[in-house]
Amino acid sequence: MRDFLPADKARRERVLAVIRERYRAHGFDEIETPVMEDYDRLHAGIGGDNEKLAFNVLKRGLDAEAVVAASDGPARLADLGLRYDLTVPLARFYATHRAQLPTVFRSIQMAPVWRAERPQKGRYRQFVQCDIDIIGDATGRAEAELIVATLDAVDALGLEGATVRINDRRALDWMLGRFGFGSDERPGVLITIDKLDKIGPDGVVAELRERGASTEAVDAFEAFLRRPQTLELRAFGAAAIRAALPDGAPDEIVDDLVALGDAVGAARGVPTSSATLPLAFDPFLVRGMGYYTGTIFELAHPSVDYSLGGGGRYDGMIGRFLGQDVPAVGFSIGFERIVDLIEERADAAASAIVLVHDRDVPVAELAAVKAALVAGGSRVRLEQRTKNLKALLERAAADGYTAFATVAAGQSAADLEVKPLG
Template sequence: MATVNPPRGMRDFLPAEKARRERVLAVIRERYRAHGFDEIETPVVEEHGRLHAGIGGDNEKLSYSILRRGLDADGIRAAADDPAALSDLGLRYDLTVPLARFYATNRGQLPTVFRAIQIGPVWRAERPQKGRYRQFVQCDIDIMGDESSRAEAELIVASLDTIDALGLQGGTVRVNDRRALDWMLDSFGFTEDERPGVLITIDKLDKIGPDGVAGELRERGVTATAVDAFEAFLKRPQTREYTPYGERQIRKALPESAPDEIVAHLASLGEAVVAARPDAGAPPLVYDPFLVRGMGYYTGTIFELAHPSVSYSLGGGGRYDGMIGRFLGQQVPAVGFSIGFERIVDLVAEQEVDQAQAVVLVHDADVPVAQLLAHKSALLSAGVARVRLERRAKNMKALLERSAADGYTGFASVRSGDEPGSAEIKPLA
């Protein structure tokens, strides 16, 4: 007998939870649009070759493939060793790869600088665990066609504004630049071939500490003198004075002689964010020279959204100037920021039910259908936002409690012969 549970890593949502998710999504959409972004939609399915073009990082290994139509048993056996022969399509594992394809397809109909909103489900063959699902919603904003720091600043301000609107004030953004990371590794003496593995280890710094990072790098067999130089840098004496985000904080966190162009780019982000949020005081940015972010397509600025209530990030993104060129044949600057919807929706406090009136119309069994619908229409015409018909039950307390949990604010009783519009509405609370 088939199980009645949803597939592992996927979930059903009851009406109250679905309503809460939609309220959060409505706030996100409204704030994104307020900052000049326009929503688009792309298919949930993309070509297999596009999803496995080497631009999706480790997510490519977690993608769901769709079996080619028309393959019989012999065809499946013949193609068993070639995933591309077995599958021609796959479910999207993020919204960035589809966006790059969308831009390449529709560039002639888009403005020179295009600000996109994408909100929708994605699928990854994750190992299900708390907070990690195989189907989940992503909320992305991206800017294409702008190579200046204005694009990153717009994304950061819009993202901070959005979580503020959701009641999660106090968020900060950790910032780094892949170019600064590359320069730093070069300055220590790591070779270009060693860089991907070194970055994987550096990404664990907050979990295993400087000794753990140095030990793992030595186990990897990378250039020993580079590891020694990096370990010495990690353990260098540092003052504990607070330095707000800016050029001084950035230079203090990097080895000496960091490239002026990269430092100036990063510092300008703080200036722009402060100008956009004058009442927030010091810029809500922190320079983290060891922020890596695992996606291989990042080429410049990278960032992660943090909140003091949790130890994990609530979103992130970065600049991926090389991706669209893979489809278009010419380079187009692009940068994006994704809010982790599933994490944020769990943090957002249960909101008060909508101020709009929602009424449960409790009726006797003998009330004619035509009369019930007339009562319902009268309430809707009078400005009630939602009306649900419920037959009177023996356990009225349970019925009303369930209605309140579903977001209804009041109830009214209807008996046969009552005039439409005469029902007295009583509060559920």
């Protein structure tokens, strides 16, 4: 959990503003949910490994003796917890407010979440997620809207070369069945396959054998991995997708993927087969969350070897709160990862002026000069002159100010000589 100095905070807010503006342009509406949810909801078995990282909140009114007594028995001390993502709160929100929402609800959530991570580069215990979700649309149109909106936001941030890797959990399940893995062992097999980028094909095969997975199934999977074309990311034509999967892939799954590629291509103004379409089919993309039921995707950038966001379809989650199935799909940008890649635009802090004044300048005159500059659209800070003017101006530049002017008694805003900083 980190503090942010003024310049860092301003930069983060500018990036958030760009993302929010692009999402709103695509018809999404922003909501807000509490930072805490009921313990039972956060630990309902739908959050995957994130449930193990939840910060739980002790029941109110417990004194030290009660805590000690409860720790020795079966009583649970916590009844609330800090949210570890924004999807579980959204499901609860929709179940609570469904009557007040449109049939197809497009939501934005941009807020902090908390996980008891072991802190390291790129992983924090408090971090911001930027989520868009569509609830109530079972068609591929929802996935296309999410991907187009996310790519639009990434483009607006100046992140050239970003791509979205796409797969379908139905294709994964079919593929594992084709190799001969039983339904009971597939969840563990997927955990191992999800490590393919880190440990490579040899490591995946070795771990599957160590796990005691079906020998014949592992042999078939290993043979598939050894094909020269298997590990190549594919475009979104039907032939390319079928070439990346074992023979006999179900038409429905392939057709859905092709249609998604066509929709994104149309929105981007390029054909599906074009090399400029920022999509790639990845038959080994897993996404570890257990609630995904269909299409899954991850945002990638060539400058880093980790994903910058991801999401997918989770049609079964909301039904657990509502008592009836409701289709849902979402895409989350990992804000902490993406903000570090954004190059600050030269005009990001345009017309931010430091007014350096002597002690004898009347307060009323300073207020008038500052008000005139603010009314003209500038950001203005008053600073009394110090002996070390250079240090004062360096500090202002570090805080995002781009210019300065000195103010003497009797001067108006029109009389100032504004000079660039740095």
